[in-house]
Amino acid sequence: MTARRLDTGGRIDRTRQIDFRWDGKTLTGFAGDTLASALMANGESVLGRSFKYHRPRGIMSAGVEESGAIVTVGEGARREPNVKATMQELYEGLSASGQNAWPNVRFDLGAVNGLFSRFFAAGFYYKTFMGLPPFEWGHGTGLWMQYEKLIRKAAGMGTASREADPDTYDHAHGFCDLLVVGSGPAGLNAALTAAKAGRDVLLVEQDFELGGVYLNDPEAEQQRLDLVEAVRAAGVRIMTRTTAFGLYDDGTAGLLEKVTDHLSRPDPHLPRQRFWTVRAGATVLATGALERSIAFDNNDRPGVMTAASAQAYLNRFGVQPGERIVIATNNDSVYGTAAELAQAGAEVTVADYRREPSSETPTGVTVRTGMAPLSAIGKSGLQGIELAREAGTSWQKAERLDCDLLLVSGGWSPVVNLSSHRGAKPVWDAKEACFLPGETSEPIFHAGSSAGIWTREACEASGIAAAKKAMGQAADTLAPGGWTTPITPLYEVRLPNRQSKAFVDFQHDVTGDDVRLAQQEGFVSVEHLKRYTTLGMATDQGKMGNVIGLALMAEALGKDIPDVGTTRFRPPYTPVAISALSGRNVARHFKPLRRTPLHDWNLRYGATMTEAGLWHRPWYFARQGETIAEAYVREAATVRETVGICDVSSLGKIAVQGPDAAEFLNRVYTNGFAKLPVGKARYGIMLRDDGMVMDDGTTWRLGETEFLTTTTTAQAGKVMVWFDELLQTRWPDLKVHVSSVSDQWAGVSIAGPKSRETIAACLETGEDISNEALPFMGVARVRLKGGIDALIARISFSGERAYELYVPAASGEAMMDLLWPTAEALGGCLYGMEALGTLRIEKGHVTGVELDGRVTIDDAGLGKMASTKKPFIGSALRQRPELLREDRPQLVGIFPKDRSQRFNGGSILCRPGDPEGFGDGWITAVTHSPALGHWIGLGYIAGGVDAWQGTAVLANDPTRSGDVEVEIVSPHMVDPQGVRMHG
Numbered sequence: 001m002t003a004r005r006l007d008t009g010g011r012i013d014r015t016r017q018i019d020f021r022w023d024g025k026t027l028t029g030f031a032g033d034t035l036a037s038a039l040m041a042n043g044e045s046v047l048g049r050s051f052k053y054h055r056p057r058g059i060m061s062a063g064v065e066e067s068g069a070i071v072t073v074g075e076g077a078r079r080e081p082n083v084k085a086t087m088q089e090l091y092e093g094l095s096a097s098g099q100n101a102w103p104n105v106r107f108d109l110g111a112v113n114g115l116f117s118r119f120f121a122a123g124f125y126y127k128t129f130m131g132l133p134p135f136e137w138g139h140g141t142g143l144w145m146q147y148e149k150l151i152r153k154a155a156g157m158g159t160a161s162r163e164a165d166p167d168t169y170d171h172a173h174g175f176c177d178l179l180v181v182g183s184g185p186a187g188l189n190a191a192l193t194a195a196k197a198g199r200d201v202l203l204v205e206q207d208f209e210l211g212g213v214y215l216n217d218p219e220a221e222q223q224r225l226d227l228v229e230a231v232r233a234a235g236v237r238i239m240t241r242t243t244a245f246g247l248y249d250d251g252t253a254g255l256l257e258k259v260t261d262h263l264s265r266p267d268p269h270l271p272r273q274r275f276w277t278v279r280a281g282a283t284v285l286a287t288g289a290l291e292r293s294i295a296f297d298n299n300d301r302p303g304v305m306t307a308a309s310a311q312a313y314l315n316r317f318g319v320q321p322g323e324r325i326v327i328a329t330n331n332d333s334v335y336g337t338a339a340e341l342a343q344a345g346a347e348v349t350v351a352d353y354r355r356e357p358s359s360e361t362p363t364g365v366t367v368r369t370g371m372a373p374l375s376a377i378g379k380s381g382l383q384g385i386e387l388a389r390e391a392g393t394s395w396q397k398a399e400r401l402d403c404d405l406l407l408v409s410g411g412w413s414p415v416v417n418l419s420s421h422r423g424a425k426p427v428w429d430a431k432e433a434c435f436l437p438g439e440t441s442e443p444i445f446h447a448g449s450s451a452g453i454w455t456r457e458a459c460e461a462s463g464i465a466a467a468k469k470a471m472g473q474a475a476d477t478l479a480p481g482g483w484t485t486p487i488t489p490l491y492e493v494r495l496p497n498r499q500s501k502a503f504v505d506f507q508h509d510v511t512g513d514d515v516r517l518a519q520q521e522g523f524v525s526v527e528h529l530k531r532y533t534t535l536g537m538a539t540d541q542g543k544m545g546n547v548i549g550l551a552l553m554a555e556a557l558g559k560d561i562p563d564v565g566t567t568r569f570r571p572p573y574t575p576v577a578i579s580a581l582s583g584r585n586v587a588r589h590f591k592p593l594r595r596t597p598l599h600d601w602n603l604r605y606g607a608t609m610t611e612a613g614l615w616h617r618p619w620y621f622a623r624q625g626e627t628i629a630e631a632y633v634r635e636a637a638t639v640r641e642t643v644g645i646c647d648v649s650s651l652g653k654i655a656v657q658g659p660d661a662a663e664f665l666n667r668v669y670t671n672g673f674a675k676l677p678v679g680k681a682r683y684g685i686m687l688r689d690d691g692m693v694m695d696d697g698t699t700w701r702l703g704e705t706e707f708l709t710t711t712t713t714a715q716a717g718k719v720m721v722w723f724d725e726l727l728q729t730r731w732p733d734l735k736v737h738v739s740s741v742s743d744q745w746a747g748v749s750i751a752g753p754k755s756r757e758t759i760a761a762c763l764e765t766g767e768d769i770s771n772e773a774l775p776f777m778g779v780a781r782v783r784l785k786g787g788i789d790a791l792i793a794r795i796s797f798s799g800e801r802a803y804e805l806y807v808p809a810a811s812g813e814a815m816m817d818l819l820w821p822t823a824e825a826l827g828g829c830l831y832g833m834e835a836l837g838t839l840r841i842e843k844g845h846v847t848g849v850e851l852d853g854r855v856t857i858d859d860a861g862l863g864k865m866a867s868t869k870k871p872f873i874g875s876a877l878r879q880r881p882e883l884l885r886e887d888r889p890q891l892v893g894i895f896p897k898d899r900s901q902r903f904n905g906g907s908i909l910c911r912p913g914d915p916e917g918f919g920d921g922w923i924t925a926v927t928h929s930p931a932l933g934h935w936i937g938l939g940y941i942a943g944g945v946d947a948w949q950g951t952a953v954l955a956n957d958p959t960r961s962g963d964v965e966v967e968i969v970s971p972h973m974v975d976p977q978g979v980r981m982h983g
Contacts, residue, residue, distance in 0.1 A: 003045075017030060037316075048070045063086055065543040067506035072159070169271050169577075176279075177200040179283045181287055182450070183212055191467070195231065195236045212286075291307065296374055297501055353371065356369070388495070428561050550564050620833075648749045670872050723738045757826065788808075788811045844861075892941050901964050902935040905924060945970055
């Protein structure tokens, strides 16, 4: 390919020179170039290597369908492989290089694979490697393992950076009446029509300029400018450098906006890319069509490209792609391009497969009819082309033409990918030799070439009609077509009994012979064909090769193309970076982080924080020189001996109000709540519909029609959604309102023998929390010193006398400034989640690790809480025989037989000598108990405590500490009678 930059013409700005680097060399381009056009203008012809045979690849197109110029852009942490040079906007300092080659794409030692191509036919990896014996061979490794590293190393087209991505990405949401995808003649007219009718229109374009094919026609520039100006004036919201990569339910579209990929020094406050979720009332797809190639020998050589792309490089980028040019075609679309190339000074010959092509032959262009490309001559550059003509049912060689550029147009494929995402199956049109968009009941409308309409005037009218339909107005449907002379289908040219490399998929080196081999071996489904040959599985997703592959499969099967079927297009339409999908949700922002109102107070007083669900909570409060093990044991012991204060603000809190609030809770919980007195709290269990435990917590009755329900920290959101769903769909007749008030309250647990004394010292005069005024499970409204109103409930999670005290969030720190000096003077402590876990394990209280979604209320030892006098959610299905088996795993306590030993959570409980399989149970939680002086745990074992009295049990943990012999005991290991919490 002998390309050169023209002195005039094109849309590039020759006053703004741009320096960039390619494979270590500094080259120059201009503002408005793509990387591909700049490399072409600099005479670079080999830009990539194919996956399997490492054959040289040049520029093959000018758009997203590019299969040859696949490069790596950036360096270090910003290195990004598999970038299409045709879609990379040039900017100052851009650094790019070839990939899938060593030492470089111009001289690649991997090309030796081509010498063994007969052994690398479709499915070679299955036949070669899947047949290797699985038994161990050599030095303790299987034969497969000898090859796996080599196979893994050979896989892939480029190498991503191993460093963390330094860029940022964002997510955004948008809404519009009409989403228009594509800004060519159809898209601009559709957007303008709807906007003039008062609709809110969003126009998205993957290019950095609006116009589509207008951009490749200098004579249409004024028309383009007028249309763009009218669109802006009408209030259309325009997003360039934005790809609609997928359509989803209810008018939802996924868009990827490249915000700074074209800038050499981007604003550090801007994201690199932005992932948009747009919800549209209707969608017009003016996505155009992609020009197909033809399968013939060596059709992948640098210097072979699509005809329309040559027009783009000439008229848009000011690059004449060749001097002696042959154009191989079977349709009318190339003749305008041929005329423009000839006018630019090139020697142009058109080889038209049709016997009677277009009647108008452009000036300076030679036309040969009945001819088709047989073989491209040359390796790293094109030297000539052999042509063939049909002789009966086969082909025969006709002549050779010397050339440095071969342009191919085997027909056009409308871009129907996005509507296919919505289940609209493409329909084959034999007259136009392409798949047209299928029917859909959703408000999605194709316009222009994406509907198989080829002339510019008809595309413009089609855009107007599509916009009217999207607005619910009557409009004519334009018929596909428009060429003067019909297309004559042509998919492959080959001589009988002649070896050839006629490529269908240029990235994965899938040939026509591979397609026929798949058929011979029984892979007649297009989905099997795709996976067996890897056709269409490269980064272009078969945009150029799928139709050819289907045609060849149909020929091999003796069927028509529509009878073979189509593969399902799936989003994304073009690759989307994983970083863009994750957006801001990376590193410490991987998930939202919630902080309690006491967060800063806890830090000031020495808390080490940990994540509990979405919350930051105190883990432990270490004194000088203490380890976590020493700190939590001290904290738990202090709670048992004097008093401790723990931040419990993260507990879920739901206000349940209304005349039917008591009835609602009565139906949700297993135990009764209808008659719960005002000023009392009750512990409750709620089940799922299938009878499994969903969550537990307490409910406080604050008034006749007002309750406060607490949930576990992890299940707060789920329970809130569950309550809403029940009231909206199952019991809409109940007069109940529920509202999450978790963030409204700052809450602490004050536990231990001196807890009442601690709180009483902080109450205003006259407030009474004596045993008589506030008995166990009592609830009251009180006032703290300083006029802080509070809710208090006498509830114990630790097994000690304990209270939960809630104040408005803004008063949280003031509450702690009252409580902590008092508790500290009494010898108390602040304690965190680790000590809280110790206290609850000693007492046998369950949490989320025990209530893991497969546990029934009976398994957890709380079966007596299931009322027999009322129905509740899950009451029927919990009675299933499978859930009532006596040998089901039940909650137990666990001691090491040798009290000096420890065991681990997650260990399997089994009989000694039988550590295989799932065992008889498992351990959910362990801790060192200061009250008992040794390690203890909670877990589940078949049949519960009674079934294992006097029986040896093994805690099996081979990946960590090995086996520890344990005893199965009651889960209530400290104060089983509850004397302390009632005192």
